[in-house]
């Protein structure tokens with residue numbers, strides 16, 4: 015079994031899976047949907063990110079036109095096809111068979127790594143099922159391999175999946191439990207990667223573009239929180255006997271800055287105070303503006 019300490023990030027086309035932000039992959043193409051009756055070159059035609067073969071006959075087209083090959087949940091026991099797919103020279107995405115244990119899943123991943131060049135990604139929740147996020151997390155920490163959560167079956171699990179450490183989300187079109195159309199689903203997944211990722215995903219960007227992209231995600235999360243804070247502060251102004259600037263409570267403001275400084279020790283109270291003053295005043299201005307309308 016792979017090392018518990020080493021993290022193996024894997025590049026899939028332009029996406030780096032397992033390092034940096036979680037990625038969103040908009041669908042995997044399955045040649046199984048055509049039951050071996052379609053020409054794989056015809057089906058793939060345009061380059062695709064993930065492709066799942068129906069048989070070994072599909073593999074040359076996948077090698078040419080896909081960024082990664084999928085060892086699908088429904089045929090993980092078809093060892094000749096698994097071996098051929100793993101040996102293609104592409105990164106291999108190993109889905110968990112519905113009832114497979116973590117050990118069985120990781121065993122198959124190690125087998126694929128050995129048959130190929132070691133670039134293996136795990137995928138949980140495939141085929142419209144609901145991902146078991148605890149299992150996904152265990153597999154990730156035991157193996158050090160990147161993990162994808164297929165949230166097609168319930169797009170609302172996107173945020174939970176990112177929070178549980180998913181290195182990427184797969185959206186495979188609307189699933190049985192999901193009312194979301196593909197574009198909405200993509201937006202929900204991107205939102206989870208941005209906002210939840212900014213709060214909970216550890217990152218150590220090294221280049222200017224990576225740092226700026228990471229800052230953009232933090233700013234997106236900040237803006238979301240600022241908007242929510244302004245709404246709450248607005249409710250307070252309507253509830254208090256005297257609202258707006260006239261009802262300002264400086265003791266409460268100092269106390270909240272002190273509490274925040276415990277979470278932001280590098281900034282500290284002195285730097286946080288003017289920031290929060292601006293935030294609070296923006297909220298009060300908004301509340302007064304709304305009250306006057």
Ligand SMILES: C=C(O[C@@H]1C=C(C(=O)O)C=C[C@H]1O)C(=O)O
Nearest residue numbers: 247250262263264266267294297
């Ligand atoms: C929201 C309130 O009203 C004002 C705005 C505050 C804020 O935005 O946090 C804090 C204290 C008050 O000056 C409040 O009294 O809690």
